[in-house]
């Protein structure tokens with residue numbers, strides 16, 4: 001391969017990115033070396049198995065990916081602002097909507113929900129860690145190196161350009177001989193293994209690691225939502241793994257699963273892709289539902305309305321999500337009976353979702369509502385999601401979908417649910433748990449600016465797109481003639497996108513500002529919370545709880561606080577015991593590197609490098625299997641010291 | 651060992667939690683194979699002018715594979731039973747027998763594949779053959795992985811004897827091995843028997 | 848030394864032998880009926896699929912001891928859910944993709 005094909009240098013935009021990447025990397029290396037922080041980085045972060053730190057790393061990576069995907073989005077919106085624009089060529093536009101979609105779903109939304117899983121679940125159920133801390137670190141590093149691999153395609157080899165679906169035959173070797181699609185397949189494959197592991201890890205954590213006394217029906221709703229999200233991950237991700245593997249076999253081994261010749265059937269890929277793709281949207285939105293449930297009840301000073309119906313609807317959705325996938329390709333022409341079945345099944349899934357909306361509203365009804373930032377995001381979500389849900393039901397009508405399919409109506413719809421649901425949900429979670437995880441509150445004024453900019457920007461950007469869809473503007477076009485009557489709508493839409501971008505700037509400002517200026521949270525319970533994560537200090541010590549809490553019923557910490565305020569309350573004597581704790585390990589990181597090497601090698605058909613990487617993976621697995629001394633004991637003295645430093649006397 | 655050590659869980663639960671997780675992993679793997687089966691079922695008569703299963707499949711060959719794998723599933727169970735007798739020697743012996751049977755199975759499979767390729771029936775011949783090689787090959791890859799794992803476990807058993815950790819590993823490995831046989835039942839039925847019908 | 852870990856591997860030699868024998872029988876029957884074309888193809892498919900499912904269940908019970916795991920039986924629940932999803936994947940795909948036979 002010639003070097004100018006290897007390094008993408010022709011395009012000034014990419015050249016600029018190349019240079020800035022090199023400069024930023026050099027700066028990071030310089031800072032780490034100058035302040036002698038390499039050891040710290042390795043000991044405290046790269047080798048950590050602490051779920052809280054892993055959560056933070058997921059969170060930071062997700063924000064970076066939101067930035068990258070957001071820049072892609074702004075470029076696309078600029079290109080579409082006016083007819084016949086020349087900012088991006090068609091090829092470049094294809095690459096950008098592909099990386100935007102892939103990154104936003106798999107490398108932004110997924111790590112963002114995993115960040116919340118890690119930050120909140122063990123604390124909420126009164127556990128010291130997840131069921132498999134080592135595996136948790138493996139999951140993170142697989143995600144991280146998968147994301148790195150995909151982002152590398154921007155500067156080396158060329159980006160994928162067959163959309164985030166990667167539909168064949170366009171993504172087959174015949175039509176797409178470059179390495180772009182290989183980057184797509186392998187990066188998703190690597191991070192997908194990590195996602196499945198996370199699903200198993202948190203499922204077992206929730207089922208097996210709860211504090212004594214906490215029955216399933218006592219669990220906080222966020223924990224329930226994570227449980228159902230994990231069920232969907234375990235059910236759906238294997239299908240994606242296989243779909244991409246078969247595409248890989250077509251491209252690498254000359255198989256004919258999805259080719260146009262030799263009996264291949266491209267529509268089978270479409271079928272498999274959406275068998276994962278539809279559940280995927282529930283994977284990323286269910287945890288948001290959980291966060292809203294927590295936030296609504298805490299900031300209305302009430303218990304959640306209809307706890308049982310919330311749990312039932314979560315579980316129903318998580319199984320039912322598996323039976324609607326065809327609505328993404330009604331126009332394939334599978335016949336009236338198939339389309340009818342999936343049309344009706346799609347409409348039905350609106351019911352459990354509707355139940356949840358009413359429960360949130362009824363929880364707020366007559367509550368003492370505090371308009372904090374998490375609460376604002378929740379309210380913004382409810383409005384946004386109702387719009388997105390209504391347009392979703394419109395799309396579920398199979399005959400009508402022949403009209404909407406692949407138009408801007410769909411683009412508006414899924415941004416409605418993804419931004420309004422997942423992104424707003426995770427922002428609610430971020431602002432809610434921020435003090436717990438970092439030890440200080442976020443500045444509310446800047447946060448409110450961010451909230452309003454995002455919200456207004458959202459409607460300004462996406463409402464015109466519904467209209468554009470009706471006017472016949474198809475998705476994934478890179479430009480349009482000026483006599484279509486689309487121009488005013490596109491101008492408004494682009495302005496909206498920039499308003500959202502401004503909202504993001506305010507969030508970054510808020511974080512930086514608050515880190516410097518805001519007070520530390522010394523109470524550990526800044527919101528008057530209901531659940532166990534608020535009972536420990538902010539930030540929580542690495543072992544989470546000096547003494548494992550005993551739980552009686554729902555909203556355990558709220559009840560505990562009520563008990564404490566009774567005049568005849570006598571604190572129970574809490575006896576400290578030494579704690580068994582997992583040791584840090586460098587293996588997950590090294591395994592991630594090996595996967596990265598294998599993925600990179602296979603991307604360029606350098607089989608030898610692929611084999612070296614895979615041997616490395618096998619070696620790390622073997623090395624781990626032979627390790628027996630993986631835990632240590634934290635003595636009571638150490639716990640006492642840590643607790644005292646955090647201002648708690650035992 | 652300190653007695654009053656406290657973790658989030660009771661310490662005895664540590665190993666059983668790993669077995670619980672392994673069950674979930676197996677369910678995940680079941681879905682992976684289900685997807686491969688679905689693809690095979692959809693593409694199974696897309697011969698594209700290439701050979702058909704009737705022409706390709708060799709009855710004695712796949713029957714032998716089936717019984718060898720079934721027997722190895724049985725012997726891996728007998729190996730795990732040695733845990734209760736606390737007999738490392740017996741355990742290792744049965745594991746070695748299981749491993750040898752696994753190798754024999756793989757030998758038959760590789761032989762079958764090479765014969766097909768020599769007859770010109772390769773993964774690139776038709777969608778049917780792509781699906782066949784990928785489904786059966788993925789199962790074979792699982793068996794290979796299991797053999798590597800078995801080897802590592804035998805070394806650990808020889809070094810450390812039967813401990814809570816090694817016995818959990820034996821239980822998990824035998825679950826995995828039974829699972830591979832369960833998948834094979836369906837390959838035997840859906841691919842081979844229906845193929846030669 | 849580790850008497851507090853008296854966790855037993857479930858099952859007994861008898862259960863393994865029963866499982867093994869039943870599996871052999873359930874392998875031979877379908878093989879026999881297929882090679883001898885005992886029924887029409889349609890019925891054959893049903894018969895051998897039923898045998899396969901039976902053998903699968905037998906291995907779950909006698910080899911994998913699914914009933915003997917600790918309470919609560921999350922693994923039975925997981926397998927049951929898994930089977931629902933398997934059905935969706937395989938039967939769903941087969942049904943949806945039949946349109947191809949109409950087109951070609």
Ligand code: HEM
Pocket residue numbers: 070073074076077097098100101102104105109162163164165411415418419422423461474475476477497500
């Ligand atoms: C922040 C503001 C955002 C803006 C302005 C934006 C804008 C866009 C634009 C212009 C497209 C291309 C439409 C086309 O040419 O067909 C697009 C596609 C897409 N966006 Fe976004 N987006 C945003 C956020 C998000 C988020 C948060 C997600 C997911 C969580 C997301 C997921 C997608 C997906 C999956 C596609 C489809 C890509 C494809 O066609 O293959 N977007 N977006």
Ligand SMILES: [Cu+2]
Pocket residue numbers: 277278281324325327328
């Ligand atoms: Cu969908």
